Amino acid sequence: xxxxxxxxxxxxxxxxxxxxxxxxxxxxxxxxxxxxxxxxxxxxxxxxxxxxxxxxxxxxxxxxxxxxxxxxxxxxxxxxxxxxxxxxxxxxxxxxxxxxxxxxxxxxxxxxxxxxxxxxxxxxxxxxxxxxxxxxxxxxxxxxxxxxxxxxxxxxxxxxxxxxxxxxxxxxxxxxxxxxxxxxxxxxxxxxxxxxxxxxxxxxxxxxxxxxxxxxxxxxxxxxxxxxxxxxxxxxxxxxxxxxxxxxxxxxxxxxxxxxxxxxxxxxxxxxxxxxxxxxxxxxxxxxxxxx
Numbered sequence: 001x002x003x004x005x006x007x008x009x010x011x012x013x014x015x016x017x018x019x020x021x022x023x024x025x026x027x028x029x030x031x032x033x034x035x036x037x038x039x040x041x042x043x044x045x046x047x048x049x050x051x052x053x054x055x056x057x058x059x060x061x062x063x064x065x066x067x068x069x070x071x072x073x074x075x076x077x078x079x080x081x082x083x084x085x086x087x088x089x090x091x092x093x094x095x096x097x098x099x100x101x102x103x104x105x106x107x108x109x110x111x112x113x114x115x116x117x118x119x120x121x122x123x124x125x126x127x128x129x130x131x132x133x134x135x136x137x138x139x140x141x142x143x144x145x146x147x148x149x150x151x152x153x154x155x156x157x158x159x160x161x162x163x164x165x166x167x168x169x170x171x172x173x174x175x176x177x178x179x180x181x182x183x184x185x186x187x188x189x190x191x192x193x194x195x196x197x198x199x200x201x202x203x204x205x206x207x208x209x210x211x212x213x214x215x216x217x218x219x220x221x222x223x224x225x226x227x228x229x230x231x232x233x234x235x236x237x238x239x240x241x242x243x244x245x246x247x248x249x250x251x252x253x254x255x256x257x258x259x260x261x262x263x264x265x266x267x268x269x270x271x272x273x274x275x276x277x278x279x280x281x282x283x284x285x286x287x288x289x290x291x292x
Contacts, residue, residue: 003210005088005095011208015064015091018201023066028076030069035115039108040094043085044116045069048076054121055079055289056113058129060151062205064090067198068126071273074282079122079289084112086129100216105132106139113143122289126150127269131216138223146289148232150281151239151269154216155254156246158239166240175206189240191270198273221254232260232288234281236267260288 006012023030023045030047045065055075059068065083075081087108088097098104109132113121120143125133130152137144149155157163170186186206187199233251235244244263251258262284264271271277 005097005210006091006208007210012091014204014208018204019064019066019091022064022070022197022201026066026070026073028073030066034093035112037108037111037115039098039104039111040087040096042087042094042108042112042115043090043092044082044112045085045092046080046082047073048078048080050080052078052080053289054116054118055081055124056109056116056118056121057081057083057124058086058109058126058132059083059090060127060129061089062202062209063127064092067201068129071278072124072282072285074279075286075289078286082116084109084129086132089128100131100214103135103139106135106137109133109136110140110143119143120145122146122148124148124150124285125152128153128216130154134219134223137227137229138219141224141227141229144227144229146230146232146291147227148234148285148288149251150234151236151242151271152233152247153242154219155233156218156242156250157215158241158243162240171206174203175211178203178207190268192236192238192267192272193274196273198270219254224255227255227257229257230259230288231255231257232262232285233258234262234264234271234284236264236269236271238267239269241269260284 028047030045033044035042065085069083085092087093122145123133130149131154134154166189174182174186235247237244248261
C-alpha cells in the first residue's frame with residue numbers, strides 16, 4: 001500500500017478546511033459530486049448553466065477544484081465548467097497518485113468524462129493538470145473539441161541549475177524551517193501576486209503534502225499527429241519551472257493544430273490571481289472555446 005499524500009491526519013484536515021473556505025468564496029453556485037473510476041474516487045466541482053457547453057478543467061499540483069474554479073468562475077457565465085480534483089494532487093479525491101509513465105493519466109481523464117456523461121468536451125489543463133490533459137489528448141484525441149493549456153507540465157523543463165537555486169533550495173529551506181523570510185524567498189519565485197490567500201494556502205500545502213511527485217516525461221510530436229482539435233497555449237515569461245519562451249516554441253513543434261499562443265509578461269509559474277487577470281483570462285479562454 002502506497003503512503004498517504006499527507007504527512008499526518010492534521011495535515012489532511014488543514015487542506016480540507018482550506019477547500020471549504022475557498023469554495024465558500026466562489027462568487028457563483030457550485031455543485032459537488034464524487035465519481036467512481038478504476039483508479040480511485042474522483043471529486044468534481046461544477047458550476048454554470050447545466051445546458052451550457054461542457055468545459056472540463058484540471059488543476060495544478062497540490063491545488064484543488066475550488067481554487068481553480070475561483071480563478072475561472074467568469075467562464076461559468078458561458079460554459080458548464082467541471083473542475084476535476086486530480087488524483088494524487090488534491091485532498092478531495094482518492095489518496096492515491098497515478099504513475100507518470102504510461103497512459104494512466106489519460107485513461108483516468110477518459111473515465112472521468114465517461115462518468116460525467118461526456119463523449120467529448122472542451123478541456124483545459126493547468127500546470128500538472130496540463131500534463132494530465134496532454135496524456136488524454138495523446139490517448140483519445142477524438143474526444144477533445146478544443147484544448148487549452150496554461151503553464152503546462154510535460155512540454156519543457158526549466159534549466160537544472162536555475163531550478164535548483166530558484167525553486168529547489170528555497171522550497172527545501174521553507175519546508176525545513178517555515179519562517180516568514182524563507183516563505184517569502186520561496187513563494188516569491190513561484191507566485192506573480194503574493195498579497196492574497198494563495199500565499200497562505202501554499203504555505204500550508206507545502207507543509208502538509210509529502211511532496212513525492214515524479215517529474216513527468218516530456219511529450220513527443222508523434223503523439224499528437226492524430227489530434228484535430230484546435231489548441232491554445234498560455235505561458236509565463238518568468239516561469240522557472242517551464243520557461244515561457246521555450247514552452248511556446250516547443251508547443252509549435254508538438255501541436256499541428258496550435259491556433260493561439262500567448263506569453264504572459266512578468267508572470268511567474270503561478271499567474272496573477274487578481275480580479276483583473278481573472279476577467280482577462282476568462283475572456284481569452286472563453287473566446288477560444290467558443291471558436292472565435
